Amino acid sequence: MDIPPESAEATMPEHHIVKADEVDQTGTDISTVSDAQLMEEVAEGLRQEQASPAAPEPSTTPAEPTPKRPELRRDVAAPPPPLQPPPPAPVQQSIDRSADSLSLAQLRRLVQEMPKVEQPAYAFEYADSQSFPDELDEWFQYNDFDRVMLLGTKATFDRQWGHFCQQHASNIPNLLWIDTSEDLRRIFMVQCLEKVQHHEVSVRLGALENICYVVTGVWGSTAGRDNQDYPTEPDSTTAAETPRSKSLQIEWIEKNVSLVQQCSGISLLVERLCQLFDRNGSTLGPDPEGPEFERLNPGDIAAPEREANLVLTLLYFAVEVGRRQEAQYPACTNVRDALSDSDSNLLVTIVEIIARLRWDESANIPLTRIILLLWKSLLLVLGGSEQLKRAKDLLEPARSPEDDPSTRRGPFLHASPLEYHLFRQEITSKYPAYNPPPGCCPSGT
Numbered sequence: 001m002d003i004p005p006e007s008a009e010a011t012m013p014e015h016h017i018v019k020a021d022e023v024d025q026t027g028t029d030i031s032t033v034s035d036a037q038l039m040e041e042v043a044e045g046l047r048q049e050q051a052s053p054a055a056p057e058p059s060t061t062p063a064e065p066t067p068k069r070p071e072l073r074r075d076v077a078a079p080p081p082p083l084q085p086p087p088p089a090p091v092q093q094s095i096d097r098s099a100d101s102l103s104l105a106q107l108r109r110l111v112q113e114m115p116k117v118e119q120p121a122y123a124f125e126y127a128d129s130q131s132f133p134d135e136l137d138e139w140f141q142y143n144d145f146d147r148v149m150l151l152g153t154k155a156t157f158d159r160q161w162g163h164f165c166q167q168h169a170s171n172i173p174n175l176l177w178i179d180t181s182e183d184l185r186r187i188f189m190v191q192c193l194e195k196v197q198h199h200e201v202s203v204r205l206g207a208l209e210n211i212c213y214v215v216t217g218v219w220g221s222t223a224g225r226d227n228q229d230y231p232t233e234p235d236s237t238t239a240a241e242t243p244r245s246k247s248l249q250i251e252w253i254e255k256n257v258s259l260v261q262q263c264s265g266i267s268l269l270v271e272r273l274c275q276l277f278d279r280n281g282s283t284l285g286p287d288p289e290g291p292e293f294e295r296l297n298p299g300d301i302a303a304p305e306r307e308a309n310l311v312l313t314l315l316y317f318a319v320e321v322g323r324r325q326e327a328q329y330p331a332c333t334n335v336r337d338a339l340s341d342s343d344s345n346l347l348v349t350i351v352e353i354i355a356r357l358r359w360d361e362s363a364n365i366p367l368t369r370i371i372l373l374l375w376k377s378l379l380l381v382l383g384g385s386e387q388l389k390r391a392k393d394l395l396e397p398a399r400s401p402e403d404d405p406s407t408r409r410g411p412f413l414h415a416s417p418l419e420y421h422l423f424r425q426e427i428t429s430k431y432p433a434y435n436p437p438p439g440c441c442p443s444g445t
Contacts, residue, residue, distance in 0.1 A: 127385075128379055128384035128385055129323075129376070129379065129384075131240045131241050132241050132242070132250065132320065132324050133241075133242075133243060133246055133250070135320055135376070136317070136320060138372070139313065139316050139369070139372065145309075149306065149309060149310070150216075150219075152209060153209040153210070153212045153213035153216070153310075154213055154219075154220050156206055156209040156210060156213070157209065157210050157213040157214070157218075158220075160206065160210055161177065161188070161210070162174075164188055164191075165180075168184060168187065169184060176218075176221050177214065177218045177221065178218060178221055178222065178252060185259060186259065186262075186263065188210075189211070189214070189259055189260065189263050189265070190263055192207040192210045192211050193207070193211070193260075193263055193264075193265045193268055194207075195207035196208060196211075196268060196269070196272055197268070197272070201303045201304075201307070202303075204307060205303060205306060205307060205310070208307060208310040208311065208314070209310065211260065211265070211314060212310050212313055212314055214256045214259075214260075215253065215256050215257055215260060215313075215314055215317045215318070216253065216313075216317065217249035217250065217251075217252040217253040217256065218252055218256075219249055222248045222249040222251075222252050223246075223249055224245055224246075225245075225247075225248040225249070226244050226245065226247055226248060227247035227248045227251055230242075230244055230247045241324070253317065253321060254321055254324070254325070257317060257318050257321040257322075257335070258321075258334070260314075260318065261318070261334055261335055261338050264338075266315075266318055266335065266338040266339060266342065267338060267341070267342035267343065267344075269311055269314050269315055269318075270315070270339070270342045270344050270345075270346050270349065271342070271343065271344050272311055273308075273311050273312070273315065273344075273346075273349060274344045274349050276304065276307060276308050276311065277308070277349075277352075277353045277356070277365065304364075305364060305366075308365075308366065309366060309369070312366065312369050312370070312373060315346070315373060316369070316372070316373050316376065318335055318339075319335070319339070319373065319376045319377055319380050320376060321335060322334070322335025322336050322339070322380050323376065323379060323380050326380070335380070336380050336381060339377070339380065339381060340381060346377050346381075347374070347377055347378065347381060350370060350373060350374045350377065351374070353365060353370055354367070354370060354371070354374070424436055
């Protein structure tokens, strides 16, 4: 039975029905719809529910309920996420470490079965120096600076030697150094040595480059060529000291160094070395912090270093040639005598140059070449191991058969018993684990 709307309105209590978004946070009704209109909407909804057809009978087979997403309401908190069981813990498998470990017997067997690599035998000879070509190669570092220096010596020599030949040998153009006469070579060398003490840097550099190219064996004409007098089957010493492919160049190195020595050039080079590395001078070349340094061009800045390397190269070749000649002919000591008789001793000069580094760290000194020249000069002037052994045999007094080391019972101490006792106490206090040998004398004496 339908209920008229009027009676429905009369029976229902009077109140307001509002939506959630029509109420503010304090609960005040903010909707603009009237109460009568809201009641009509509610009554219409009730009539539609009563007039709807009856629900169909459920089937015999139960239907699976469809999952429905839960509704979210503003006055209810969101449902918590479904609880998921934690992942199962990994099963710890027992590891059998007995298979990885080796017993001592197995380890020894494994070491014995491993192939043994034989160590290469190094036939190193402990000598004062190597062969003559190797020692000359030791001087050059084969970098850009040395390459430019060697090429510059050749270019300067070709230019100035050509002008010299036009003045003194005009009938023979393009005359080679090895084809000219001894007198012409001597005149050219004397002129170059006179220019070594010139006040102009460019003149000195040109003269030193000419001498350096000549002393290195005029390698533009002799490098890689065989000497006509080279033996057909040389022995091992000759092949090491004078290889066939370098025999002509080595011959002219010796000749030209002898020419410089005959023209008093070795003492002149030693004097020039002293002037370059003067102990009163602060640095080799202009001071980088001075006001005149900014006005110099790069050529003037590098000129002192070039000049020093040229002088050192000339002295090194002279010393090596002197050692070679003295080894072949013990009576040939011209180069050694020239170095010893020079006003400025070469060994003393080199030691003073090295000592400057202790106080003057800014000195631009080619230390590697200075030390190499010192080593070879010591071998030339004072001698090597063989000369030292001969000197000891000559200077030591003759021994009696009782004093002969081969027949002596053991080492003899020259210290007093008190000094030896103090020495033993000091060693024992410094090294407590050291077990000194028992003394020869009883402790009670």
